[in-house]
Amino acid sequence: MTRISKPTPCPCGGNHYAQCCGRFIDQGDIPQTAEQLMRSRYTAYTLHNEDYVKSTWHASTRPAEAVAQDEDTKWLGLEVRKHVPAGDAATVEFVARYKIGGRAHRLHETSRFVREEGRWYYVDGSFFTTK
Numbered sequence: 143m144t145r146i147s148k149p150t151p152c153p154c155g156g157n158h159y160a161q162c163c164g165r166f167i168d169q170g171d172i173p174q175t176a177e178q179l180m181r182s183r184y185t186a187y188t189l190h191n192e193d194y195v196k197s198t199w200h201a202s203t204r205p206a207e208a209v210a211q212d213e214d215t216k217w218l219g220l221e222v223r224k225h226v227p228a229g230d231a232a233t234v235e236f237v238a239r240y241k242i243g244g245r246a247h248r249l250h251e252t253s254r255f256v257r258e259e260g261r262w263y264y265v266d267g268s269f270f271t272t273k
C-alpha cells in the first residue's frame with residue numbers, strides 16, 4: 143500500500159487528495175454519496191489499499207481473495223459518467239483506464255451501491271464490453 147502525505151492531485155481526478163478521497167481513506171470520514179464512495183474505492187485501488195476496498199464492499203458480495211494487490215496494474219484515470227441515487231440505493235456508471243504490462247485497458251462498469259445505517263457499500267457491477 144502506498145501512502146501519500148504531500149498535497150497532491152487525487153487519483154480519481156480531484157484537485158487535492160487530502161480533501162478528496164483522502165478524507166475517506168485516511169481520515170475515516172464517511173462518504174455521503176455513492177459517487178464519493180465509488181471515487182474513493184477507485185483511489186484505494188490505485189494505492190493498493192486492500193483494507194479500504196474490502197471495508198466498503200457489502201458483506202454479501204465481498205470476495206475473500208485479495209483484489210487490490212496487483213502491482214502490475216497501473217491505474218490511469220477515472221471518468222464518472224452517471225450517478226443515479228434512489229434513496230438507500232444508487233448506481234454509478236464510470237470508465238476507469240489502466241495499463242497492464244504496457245497494454246492499455248478500459249473498465250466500463252455500472253456499479254450498484256446500498257446504504258445501510260448511514261454508510262454506503264459497493265454491491266456489484268455490470269460490465270460493458272464496448273470499446
Ligand SMILES: [Zn+2]
Pocket residue numbers: 152153154155156159162163164181182185
Ligand atoms: Zn478523489
